[in-house]
Amino acid sequence: MLNVTDSKIIELYLGKERFSLLNGKVLKFKRTLDMEKGYLLREMIWRSPLGKEVKITLKRLVSLTKRHVMAFQHQIEPLNFSGIITINSSLNGAVDNHMHEEEDPRYSASLGDLGLIVTNKMLENTKAVMVQETLRSKLSLACAMENCLTKGSPFATSNEQTGDSAKVSFQLNGEINKKIVLEKYVAYYTSRDYPVNKLPEMAAGMVEEARLIGFQDLLNEQNKYCQQFWDNSGITVEGDPKTEQGLNFNLFQLMQVAGCNGQTGIPAKGLTSEGYDGHYFWDTEIYMVPVFAALFPEEARKLLEYRFNILHHARSRARELSHKKGALYPWRTIAGEEGSSYFPAGTAQYHINAAIAHAINKYIEMTGDYSFMLDYGAEILFETARLWEDLGDYIPSKGNKFCYNEVTGPDEYTALVNNNCYTNYMAQWHLQYAYETAHFLKQKHPDTYQRLIEKIVLQDKEIEAWREAAENIYIPYDQKLKVHPQDDGFFDKKIWDFSATSADKYPLMLHYHPLVIYRYQVCKQSDMILAQLLLEDNFTLEQKRRDYDYYEPITTHDSSLSPSIFSIVASEIGYFEDAYKFYTMSVRLDLDNLLKDTNYGLHMANMAGSWLCVVKGFAGMRTKGGQLSFNPYCPQNWQGYRFRIIFKGSRLEVSVNSNKVSYKLFEGDKISFFHKGQKIVLDAGREQADCELP
């Protein structure tokens, strides 16, 4: 993951003294992420080593409407002096990667000298453009800046280029209690979107456009965009302001990272740091797509279109793994190629194919957008189903059941096992869904179907083989315990000795060699609990409770993906205390840096998971077979909560308190859904329904 040109650099000199929080005295410092308006604010009063006091107010925004633009506003007010003030605004192309202090398998090594190379620079008055290129893939990036002093008159303006940087300097005579305001506009353009030779002028043109709009109007525009977002997606909790803040912080981060372009996914850490090298994983589909489908369907669709756009890579990967047919999505990737180096906890996680199929299904159920299936989804679905069919075998010693050997489930604390229960259940669902979709398309969309089967040379007998495999899939089950073993050999291992493991030994993966962890019954996150959430109809409530009772004590939650799933399932099976406990482990995980690794970046999937804790967990929202339903309750220490979702184009507000649920249609003509099994229809004649809670 390469860092782009750093455009945030603005240096301030009071006479010859450089402003720095590390020198002098900080009399006031306040940093505010204004989620309502969408900008970052820093307010400081600083006394220099020589005693000059200055008030500094910095605003920064990354535009959500003009996706190429960043804007800065720096207000500088001398409080007790007059004299020369120098402001330097720079672009720096020599950006290192973060150095990781400790070895950590979740993060990659520094790139060393493999950063971006400056290939072109332009500097004119207060404007600069820098073009940089990646070493190997030769992708280009242009970054432009424009700097305007909107208050204050410089007696000297200069500029300078050195090596990998460009600098614009203003010198002014600062006056006591008189504000100086610098506005800086930055734009980024890359050769992935535009022709290389156009990049500098496009970036330069965009900063000019931004300058003409001005910082305040950019901020107003941002404000408006955010207002709309919070109207549609904001969540309210009465009686629990800390977790309410956590939920909305998480939503804000998800909103910010949505690329909406069909060419990119969402990295595990969003764009917030370098953990996991900016790679996209299955958690996009399992955690984030369901949230976007309910709040921001366009992004959900674009994320799935991205998977379609890398389908050719997934086909090649399947060939590399000796599958004559089908597609295998990479465990971790950006451009589409497999990026995992340790395949037992990478490529062996074949379940990523099912995660993508499942997200397609959930997206369509929530939005009703079957055109996605026709345009993209069916091809993904069929190609990935082919892989499941090719990967498995009818095994004599397993009663000729269809088995998957040497795979790894989501819980990476075991690897390369036979019949990972999650994988087998998901493959079964996937094969069945592909089979049903093929038949549905054949009948209802014969032209689309015909084009598709010709394109991918799909035969009827293959489709039949999917059904047959799905029917015969082997599901490991322990008749004595009446619990699903995570895989064939899982119950043949000893349970990890948790009583002998001190708190500082977690996460286990940082303190024990995989060969140690693999030898025990211990889960980083639980496969089985996730299967029960995703394929809820496959399990009775009693079965869910037994599996939960078995796996909960042996799960360390060393993965941030774990707590939200436990919370949702706990809500469903009536373990309300657990549901709330795991919700709190999820909702402020980054705000409170619970895993002590937020410096490597935010845990995007968990952020989505925390919203799911409320909506799928507390409110029991489901979209079974295209039918929306709720089964809400109010956590004991809450007075109430309210959220909105968009279902098939209609927006519904759900307000829950301890004895009542109100459903309100506030956008769209009509919506029908189930409340605890009872059908409710809202339309122009009845925009709200109130239901008592027992």
Next chain:
Amino acid sequence: MLNVTDSKIIELYLGKERFSLLNGKVLKFKRTLDMEKGYLLREMIWRSPLGKEVKITLKRLVSLTKRHVMAFQHQIEPLNFSGIITINSSLNGAVDNHMHEEEDPRYSASLGDLGLIVTNKMLENTKAVMVQETLRSKLSLACAMENCLTKGSPFATSNEQTGDSAKVSFQLNGEINKKIVLEKYVAYYTSRDYPVNKLPEMAAGMVEEARLIGFQDLLNEQNKYCQQFWDNSGITVEGDPKTEQGLNFNLFQLMQVAGCNGQTGIPAKGLTSEGYDGHYFWDTEIYMVPVFAALFPEEARKLLEYRFNILHHARSRARELSHKKGALYPWRTIAGEEGSSYFPAGTAQYHINAAIAHAINKYIEMTGDYSFMLDYGAEILFETARLWEDLGDYIPSKGNKFCYNEVTGPDEYTALVNNNCYTNYMAQWHLQYAYETAHFLKQKHPDTYQRLIEKIVLQDKEIEAWREAAENIYIPYDQKLKVHPQDDGFFDKKIWDFSATSADKYPLMLHYHPLVIYRYQVCKQSDMILAQLLLEDNFTLEQKRRDYDYYEPITTHDSSLSPSIFSIVASEIGYFEDAYKFYTMSVRLDLDNLLKDTNYGLHMANMAGSWLCVVKGFAGMRTKGGQLSFNPYCPQNWQGYRFRIIFKGSRLEVSVNSNKVSYKLFEGDKISFFHKGQKIVLDAGREQADCELP
């Protein structure tokens, strides 16, 4: 694996034409490895592009008696011209690693610029010394050369240093039919053996000593050494000259590589090329130590002393893997640290501990040298037994049997399995042997025992736990097939489709991703067959045949370690055709480049294995409980064969033909052994026994 200073370079110019086999015309070329005398001979007649003909005779030896010395003799005879001849003799310190054309998991990438650095050079008349150093570990190496024209008088002698090289030049007036002879003496010294500051003078002194001895006397000394070796170890086959040559070539290579210093092991490829990075593996103990124990006991002992000398690393490695006690030997190493990067087919091969214990046992049985046990062996044995005790667990779902989960056996075509049958059998044997040894030492060598248990803080209850674990070890067995599954899940996999696998797809590991190979019943080499050889008493003949019949068809022999083991076991169970077939796969594997990878180096373990095919296979030699026994037969297409071994200090010659075996004591006072169960004693009164074969 770093290449030392190249001292082999001798250039020849006829006038201005440089001798090269790539130019001009080669009228005669013959290369002979004279194994009897121990030197390499090249005889050439070459016609230069301008028509000058020259006869060149090159002899080269690496002294087996003066371990620091190499010597060269170059004879040059102008056949049809007189004129200026120039001879340049060089040392070159800039030695690259071989570049590997194809990606191959068995070989590592090139080291790039990580070669040796020249730190010091001296050049005086015809002598040069070069000192080089490794980049990271700062090991030093000095290489000296001395050059003498013993026939021919140069009219000019010069020398030159440039960068990483040193050169000595002679210019002569060559005369038709008059021989010119250059003798070059080279010596290497390293800081592992001597103080850094002494290295240059030691190397210089040694080439001076070699020069005084002279090439011919060095060759005579070499000849004498080799004669002794062949007298003791040579093997004769009547009626099969090609495999006889193969056997003796293999013995010659083993003899050459024996370091006899206790500080080094034998790399997988010996010192012949860069495959496997010069690392030592378990095959030293399982394949080579038994051969050395029977032919060259001092080297067998030194190889085991090397393991003792790295025991502290093995202890550290065990701690890294969370074992509170005991030692885990590295899967691949030179200095003692684990060098494997892909641990599922590296560190997970815990069976290396048992291989070392087994070799200690075999060495003592063959030599009677129990002092090794007292001085070194017991400490290794107990520390490694501790690891087996700590690694396993009593597993309720396996009837509370003692199980080993998530280990990898010798067959790397499966990895990370539960209860690898080979591993469990070997661990059982190892624990029992450690238990018995502890009791034996306690009674017979109480002082040694006391010192040792104090040193390693060994408690009686630990020793008791070894016995208990050994008694309770879980052995996977399929009651229906009456065959041992290779591991718990092995029979739950489909058998590899060999009929659909064309010959060019072998070795499978170069053509299929491990995830594909791991999914099938297919063996690179068979664990079970090896267990039957090493622990022969654990299996009835019928069981051995059933297991052999099961595993032989699913073994690809993609590992050079495989055929010899199959051959020996086939001999034992009466599958004589198979025994001979697998023997031929082993015996000329490198001479005929059967695996097409001899360019990466000789397969040292297989070379030892081919001798075992004859001695343990055809002649049925065993050393059970310190008793030597034979059960010989003569392969059908052989008239006979003869070999010698040394057993407890007495040397025995065994001659077998189709109807008779002769045993002859030719060194030592007395030897007793069993022939097909019948006890035979040879001594001064009866030096030979002849036994009829049915």
